[in-house]
Amino acid sequence: MSKGDKALHKAKILKNDEFYTQITDIENELKHYRQHFKDAVVFCNCDDPDCSNFWKYFHLYFKFLGLKKLITTHYDANEPTYKMEYEGGNDSDTTVGVITPLKQNGDFRSPECIDLLKQSDIVVTNPPFSLFREYVAQLISNDKKFLIIGNMNCVTYKEIFPLIQNNMMWVGANEKRGTRKGNSLCFGVPEGFSGKTIDVNGVPMAQVSAWWFTNLDIVKRHETIDLSEKYIPEKFPKYDNYDAINVNKTSGIPYDYDGVMGVPISFMDKYCPEQFEIIGIAKRGAGDPALKSKVYTKEDYENYSDLNAGPVLIDENGKLYNTYPRILIKRKE
Ligand SMILES: C[S@@+](CC[C@H](N)C(=O)[O-])C[C@H]1O[C@@H](n2cnc3c(N)ncnc32)[C@H](O)[C@@H]1O
Numbered sequence: 001m002s003k004g005d006k007a008l009h010k011a012k013i014l015k016n017d018e019f020y021t022q023i024t025d026i027e028n029e030l031k032h033y034r035q036h037f038k039d040a041v042v043f044c045n046c047d048d049p050d051c052s053n054f055w056k057y058f059h060l061y062f063k064f065l066g067l068k069k070l071i072t073t074h075y076d077a078n079e080p081t082y083k084m085e086y087e088g089g090n091d092s093d094t095t096v097g098v099i100t101p102l103k104q105n106g107d108f109r110s111p112e113c114i115d116l117l118k119q120s121d122i123v124v125t126n127p128p129f130s131l132f133r134e135y136v137a138q139l140i141s142n143d144k145k146f147l148i149i150g151n152m153n154c155v156t157y158k159e160i161f162p163l164i165q166n167n168m169m170w171v172g173a174n175e176k177r178g179t180r181k182g183n184s185l186c187f188g189v190p191e192g193f194s195g196k197t198i199d200v201n202g203v204p205m206a207q208v209s210a211w212w213f214t215n216l217d218i219v220k221r222h223e224t225i226d227l228s229e230k231y232i233p234e235k236f237p238k239y240d241n242y243d244a245i246n247v248n249k250t251s252g253i254p255y256d257y258d259g260v261m262g263v264p265i266s267f268m269d270k271y272c273p274e275q276f277e278i279i280g281i282a283k284r285g286a287g288d289p290a291l292k293s294k295v296y297t298k299e300d301y302e303n304y305s306d307l308n309a310g311p312v313l314i315d316e317n318g319k320l321y322n323t324y325p326r327i328l329i330k331r332k333e
Contacts, residue, residue: 017128017129017130017131018189018190018193019126019129019187019188019189019206019208020051020052020053020126020187020188020189021052021053021054021126021149021185021187021188022053022178022179022186022187022188023053023056023057024177024178024179025178025179025180025185026053026054026057027057027178028173028175028177028178028180029147029172029173029174029175029212030057030061030124030147032172032173032175032218032219032220033147033214033216033218034065036122036145036216036217037065037066037067037122038065038066039066039067039068040065040067040068040121040122041067041068041069041070041071041119041120041121041122042058042067042069042070042071042120042121042122042123042124043071043072043073043116043117043119043120043122043123043124044058044070044071044072044073044123044124044125045072045073045108045113045116045117045123045125045127046075046108046125046126046127046128047072047073047074047125048072048074048075049072049074049084049097050074052072052125054072054124054125054126055070055072055084055094056094058070058086058124059086059091059094059096059097060091060092060094061091062086062088062091063088063091064091067088068087068121069085069086069087070085070086070087070097071083071084071085071116071119071120072084073102073106073108073112073113073116074106075105075106075107075108076105076106077105078105079105080101080102080103080104080105081101081102081104081105081106082099082100082101082102082106083099083100083102083106083116084097084098084099084100085097085098085100086098108127108131108135108138109134109138114138114142117138117139117142117144118142120144121144121145122144122145122146122147122216123139123144123145123146123147123148124146124147124148125148125149126148126149126187127148127149127150129150129151132150132151132154132157132160133154133157133159133160135148136148136150136159136160136163136169136213137159140163140168140169145215145216146213146214146215146216147172147212147213147214147216148212148213148214149185149210149211149212149213150210150211150213151208151209151210152183152209152210152211152265152266152268152269153209153265154213155171155265155268155327156265156281156325161281164268164278165278165280165281167273168215169213169214169215170213170214170215170221170268170271170273171211171212171213171214171268171269171271172211172212172213172214172218172220173212173218173220174211174212174269179200179205181207183209183210183211183266183269184207184208184209184210185207185208185210186198186200186205186206186207186208187205187206187208187210188203188205189204189205189206193206211268211269221271221272221273222272222274223272224272224274224275225250225251225253225270225272225275227253227254227255228255229251229252229253229254229255230254230255230256231245231254231255231256231257236254236257236261239262239282242260242262242282242328243259243260244259244260244261244262244326244328245257245259245260245261245262246261246262246326247261247262247263247264248264249264250263250264250266250267250270253267255331257331258330258331259330260279260328260329260330261328261329261330261331262282262326262327262328263326263327263328263329264324264325264326264327265324265325265326265327267327267329268327274332275331275332276329276330276331276332277329277330277331277332278327278328278329279328279329279330280327280328281325281326281327281328282325282326282328
């Protein structure tokens with residue numbers, strides 16, 4: 001990459017980190033967690049209190065949720081910043097709070113912010129997508145409760161998938177309300193944003209495949225999927241490279257197949273740990289640019305030794321083809 005390309009790439013990453021969560025989307029998610037917030041210290045560590053709707057939400061709902069304290073830290077790439085704290089008293093005026101300068105720049109990884117993290121009970125924010133892996137690792141190593149927004153594809157990251165598989169993190173409520181359409185949410189964008197936007201009530205917004213992720217228990221997590229499809233071998237072909245059947249839609253999971261099934265990533269939004277066990281992930285699907293085309297020869301796969309290889313199906317002409325990434329699951333009941 002040339003110097004100019006590198007600068008552009010960096011600018012693009014920075015821009016993609018500036019997505020602003022809408023307060024209706026925060027309200028729609030947070031209503032599923034009310035019991036967890038009683039007497040809690042909430043830390044929003046990627047949130048400028050001047051403009052963050054997370055700060056606004058917790059300020060406005062401070063008494064309603066029974067919070068003990070709200071802390072936010074403002075981040076600046078180059079300069080020392082400040083924290084803002086609120087302990088109740090005037091919930092409706094979101095400018096009320098105590099501002100204290102920080103010696104560092106509000107980076108969530110800075111020692112000052114880690115100190116604040118240790119003092120807090122629950123972290124709630126939409127962290128920069130480009131630092132998501134590091135961000136989650138820090139929450140886990142500090143044994144924190146959290147409710148955060150991430151790209152839905154982060155489920156496939158090698159650092160994130162084991163947390164999901166081991167029930168240390170799961171997909172939140174993600175009600176289809178507010179700006180949510182299917183698996184995507186709309187976010188406010190900074191001035192000069194050059195990416196694609198859509199019009200949401202007259203405001204240009206970026207539409208991103210994003211889910212809430214959490215380790216706080218919610219009712220939805222224990223709701224089983226209603227399975228009505230019967231297993232018919234012709235309808236659910238077996239992979240050539242995994243001892244599992246292919247299921248194209250979460251709603252089409254058969255109720256009577258006892259072996260391993262490969263389901264789309266969107267399954268994670270419906271996953272109930274009492275109903276299914278997550279066996280693994282077959283990650284490198286047709287969407288992976290490393291696997292340049294969709295049709296392969298058997299030799300291609302024999303020479304391709306990556307254990308993460310995408311599940312392969314054989315079509316009616318005997319040609320091998322590769323599906324999208326699949327979560328491998330097994331029924332528990
Ligand atoms: C996706 S935006 C979300 C902003 C806000 N949380 C919201 O949801 O509206 C991520 C924010 O994290 C900030 N940020 C970027 N790098 C950071 C870092 N290392 N530490 C803390 N915050 C950071 C960015 O300035 C950006 O405003």
